Amino acid sequence: MKFDLTPKKFSELQVEALVVYVFEKETELKGTIRDVDRVTGGLITSLLSTKELTGKPFEYAYARNPEGLQAKRIFVFGAGKKETFDLGQLRKLAGAIARTLRSKSILNFALLKRSAFDSAGAAQAVVEGIILAHFDIDRYKTDNEPKNPIQTVLLAGGDQARKPAILQAIERGRIVAEAQNFARELINEPSNKLTPTHLAERASVMAREFDLRIEILEREDMEKLGMGALLSVARGSEEPPKLIVLTYDPQGVEHPSKTIGLVGKGITFDTGGISLKPPEGMEKMKYDMSGAASMIAVMRALALLKPKVKVIAMVPTTENMPGGRAQKPGDVQTSMSGKTIEVINTDAEGRLVLSDAIAYVKKLGATHLIDMATLTGAVSIALGDVRVGVMGNHQKWMNAFLRAAEECGEKMWQLPMDEEYGDLIKSKIADLKNTGGRYASTITAAKFLEVFAGDTPWIHLDIAGTEWLEEAKPYCSEGPTGIGIRSVIQTVCTQR
Ligand code: BES
Ligand code: MN
Ligand code: ZN
DSSP: OEEEEEOSOGGGOOSSEEEEEEOTTOOSOOTHHHHHHHHTTSHHHHHHHTTSOOOOTTOEEEEESOTTOSSSEEEEEEOOOSTTOOHHHHHHHHHHHHHHHHHTTOOEEEEEOOSSSOHHHHHHHHHHHHHHTTOOSOTTOTTOOOOOOOOEEEEESOOGGGHHHHHHHHHHHHHHHHHHHHHHHHHHSOTTTSOHHHHHHHHHHHHHHHTOEEEEEOHHHHHHHTOHHHHHHHTTOSSOOEEEEEEEOOTTOSSOSOEEEEEEOEEEEEOOTTSOOOSTTGGGGGGGGHHHHHHHHHHHHHHHHOOSSEEEEEEEEEEEOOOTTOOOTTOEEEOTTSOEEEOSOTTOOHHHHHHHHHHHHHHTTOSEEEEEEOOOTHHHHHHTTTOEEEEESOHHHHHHHHHHHHHTTOOEEEOOOOHHHHHTTOOSSSSEESOOOSTTHHHHHHHHHHHHHTTSOEEEEEOTTTSEESSOBTTBOSEEOOTTHHHHHHHHHTOO
């Protein structure tokens, strides 16, 4: 896919399609869009007056061989309400444009900018939207017609004086969105193909290609480190668990001021273990490694974006299976940190694998932590598929993260972490127990992790409600969303 900024006037672009957009209730056209209307003999005003187009998000109308243009077609898209149009909406609009044109085999087009945004920010959002729009979940269909990707996108109407910054923004957008799609491909893999061994292999191939350090710890290594919590989850499975450690070292920075530890939940399939889940919808539990795939994808992007801080990704990966040797409710496990855990429910396995990963990444020198996990069903009850539940122990680190999320258009919501919630996971037998009952279970899961994060600034993202889209949107396929990846990349890249 090629993206470029063109200095040409919209009427002189020799492309398959010129794409423009109008807002809802936009009766009086101004600026460039008015010029387009005038050159085409009032095409846009006529579409609006006949209500063939109302400006509602992602609806569109098009004409072939338009008057006054060298483009073969003109597409007019709806962009929604002008007052609420932001970079997030622009990213979605670009995605909808890409999916619409691609479905008609129109693979080269020019998009005419008309928003008041900074040209670089807008260019990045457009590139991201278009690349993200290319992901689909059907790779195992054998009778698919091969669908070609968009070939060339020209950004027209941008600020020529800012060309270097815009070209850089295009590159950033490409890196970030390709990382996101890389994660979505992994997440979409079924668990018979993507075992812990295979995930480790995919991470190794990526690390080699992007020049990152990687180490894969085996069961024996984890035993030596005393990772009783992580290994307790792996007991029921025939597939060997892996602990993937990826490291990014900034070049030319003597003593990086921060080492950021990124931890991702990598349960390649969650049956619930002995506390078996009901069959209904269990097939979805292949995506219980989304946090893992996301953090591996973040490292892929960081290798190219080269931030100034050191970053270690710690990815514990295993299946959660019932079996003759599986752990049982009531078992007590000793975690690497020394803390003992009473396992009430073997289906609360995510926090077990994460607790040892958090302890180990701290031991390797992490000064700041972010973990990402499909941790609780309850987060969907609280926030649906709209916002990611975010919890932490350090408001300054939290604010840095929330600002980054806002900047890249990912919706988050901070949940409270009052001490009282911690009372729900006190055990009579061990230091803590792995479930706190139904009440506030997204928060009690985070309270469990907080014990292991200790004083280290830490943020926890529960993406169980937002990682899988049940129905396609005009700008995006159903299936894995890759939510959170952009925010983590942005957070790391704004540290010094
Ligand atoms: N992987 C699940 C959480 C989940 C549920 C993710 C639905 C995506 C969709 C997690 O391991 C789990 O089973 N959590 C339990 C915790 C409970 C036993 C305390 C849950 O949320 O029900
Ligand atoms: Mn579970
Ligand atoms: Zn799980």
